[in-house]
Amino acid sequence: MIAAGPLVHTWTFEAIGTVWRIETADPLDDGVRDEITDAIAAFDRDWSRFRSDSLVAGLAERGGEVAAPADTTAMLDLYDALDTATGGAVNPLVGESIARRGYDAAYSLTDRGALAAPREWRGLLSWSDGILRLTAPALIDVGALGKGRLADVVLARVPGAAVVDAGGDVAIRGVTQRVALEHPYDASRAIGVWTVTDAALCASAVNRRAWGDGLHHVLDARTGEPVRAYAATWAVASDAMTADAVATALFFDGGPQLAAEWGVAWVRMRTDGSVEWSPRCEAELFS
Template sequence: MVEPAGQHSIAFEGIGTHWEISTPAALSAALRAGLRERVEAFDGDWSRFRRDSLVGAMARAPGSYRFPAEADALGRLYRRLYDISGGAMTPLVGSSLEQLGYDPAYSLQRRGSASPAPAWDDVLGWSGRSITAKSPVVLDIGAAGKGMLVDLLAAELESAGVQSYCLDASGDLLVRGTEPLAVGLEHPYNRAQAIGVVPVHNQALCASAANRRAWGDGLHHVLDGTTGQPVRTVVATWALANTAMLADALATALFFMPGSTLEKDFDFSWLTVFSDGGAAYSPGFAGTLFT
């Protein structure tokens, strides 16, 4: 992120991600501490890499688990995208990722062939804050979780009276009240280059890319839940929406469905880059692609 002129910023690490928050005035020590505590609490609830998290408990034993209030909106969004994608986008790919080596130990060693995610209704009940595992299940909310946490931190800022800010979670951005921020679109094969630029103002920009968490022989973290295999046809996506949770989720959904299909159900703009070098984008996408 390029910090706007005249801004104060803080930076910290959390959920395996680097965070930067820029505001016109310096944040109080109490608010800075509260933001870090919010990130740690989120990790303690939702991380599949921690044995002491609620998600970790679900992976060991069936039962009903009560999650924080944000679980309601997250579950409804995931179920909607699960149904639209025919099960390709699902929060139940955790076991599939672990099978391919993306496990809590970060072994990056395959345990065998890819395995599809279980069918939602066979193993999972999700109603409001209550999530019921009918058998031990590895929940993975990575497709929307970071964006959801961005929104939660934004709510903390606004409840403290901060109305103008730029919140950056390693490239997933939420910009409110400031001047438009020009953001480079990272080249999917060379992080030192950009393929374009997009202005972000009073909205969120989130990206998903096959090169971000990749290992082994063409393995990466965006799996098709119906096969357990990494998606090969798309290499990078960007989504602009009113909330970071929605932008984050839709950036992943673009790996499974055309943006024109998703536009029937969601208000957002988008860009998709394909593995053959081609690209597609919505008429409302404000970015400029370099030639």
């Protein structure tokens, strides 16, 4: 949820399974809207594991090598850092693990049991010289940071001061916004408010995509099991991809250390309702 600011024009639309909201001082012309629509469509064709015709779906079926999409190095380099920081809990080949728990291309929500992602994923997946390679079929999932990356891509195409809200991943330029931190167990409440200027705030919560008996989309790649210790995380960074990545890492040991190394402020709520925050956090947290 975003508090009202000086931006008076809003464009709302649905894409990649979420609602987008772009706020600007002046209305976006048709050319800019087309650029944004095309950029989102291209990202979806490359990275969506919910489309049978996507690039990652083809690699999951056959393996091999393809021309690397423009976002490959930025995202997979960050995944490499996330894997190291979390001891393997965040892994770009976790796609099949998530699908087996029911969050698959058909949205079956049928649990077929836990499956650990390949621990030695770097031996299967590589990206260099403009080529993305998989030595064996595997399902790439960029959910740990992909929506943040796309929010940055969209913001770069919007002129002037703007707010891009991609379903809770918020990129802000040239304006100050007060963003409510939604309570993961009651969407009508907030645990605090964070004032953000020229930065990005990304959130992740276990209630957003949850089903069955305690299943949700945040899995520990080492076990294929949903995380249990934390219910929600928030991170503020200079760009949305970094904030999104840290918000994911905060569900695991090593997340706070990574955030400190990258200069990212954060808040996280445990499943028992207690709240933790970083030393540089400027969020106004309610008692």
